[in-house]
Amino acid sequence: MRDLRPTSNLVLQAIFNILYSVKGKDFLDLFAGTGQVGIKALEKGAKSVVFVDIEKKRIEDIKKKAKNYANTNFIVSDALKFLKTAQPFDVIFADPPYDYKFYDKLIKLSFDTLKEGGILIVEHRSNNDLSNILPDDFLESRKYGDTVISFWRKE
Numbered sequence: 566m567r568d569l570r571p572t573s574n575l576v577l578q579a580i581f582n583i584l585y586s587v588k589g590k591d592f593l594d595l596f597a598g599t600g601q602v603g604i605k606a607l608e609k610g611a612k613s614v615v616f617v618d619i620e621k622k623r624i625e626d627i628k629k630k631a632k633n634y635a636n637t638n639f640i641v642s643d644a645l646k647f648l649k650t651a652q653p654f655d656v657i658f659a660d661p662p663y664d665y666k667f668y669d670k671l672i673k674l675s676f677d678t679l680k681e682g683g684i685l686i687v688e689h690r691s692n693n694d695l696s697n698i699l700p701d702d703f704l705e706s707r708k709y710g711d712t713v714i715s716f717w718r719k720e
Contacts, residue, residue, distance in 0.1 A: 572602055572660060572688060576709050580658070580686060583707070583716065587611045590655035595644045595675070600627030602658050607634045615640060615648050617653075618686035655680050659689040672698045672717070678717040687715050 572580075580602065581587070588610035594603030597616040604627075606614050613636040616627050624639045631637050640647055644659065645667060657675045664673070668689070675685050676699055687695060695715045696703050704716040 593654040593657040595659040596661045651678045655679040655683050658686045663690040683719045685717040
């Protein structure tokens with residue numbers, strides 16, 4: 566099992582401040598890990614949350630944490646494989662391992678899976694500049710220590 570690198574509270578707060586509202590939105594938590602981002606989306610009123618992680622044990626742990634919420638789905642899958650057949654989402658949050666080699670594919674497949682007006686958020690290491698992937702749809706990056714959150718919007 567790969568090491569967990571949970572999203573820091575500072576970054577978690579920043580994500581939801583930038584999103585402003587997820588109320589009534591379909592939310593995808595890719596590379597879900599602890600599930601804290603998707604659970605926060607549920608707390609903030611997301612209509613539905615799908616948690617995807619390649620590790621079955623992590624998905625089982627997230628199910629326990631999210632047991633009081635309706636409209637959740639838990640998928641054990643590789644993120645790229647899941648995206649190829651996924652339903653559309655309003656918000657996609659992806660937090661791949663920092664040594665991830667497929668950011669280009671991840672961002673393009675995620676973007677194709679967004680609904681019109683949807684937002685893609687990717688958490689990554691500060692030494693990866695992802696702004697050149699889909700540059701016309703790139704919004705911004707914000708840095709928090711060694712962590713960066715980058716945003717794209719599908720218009």
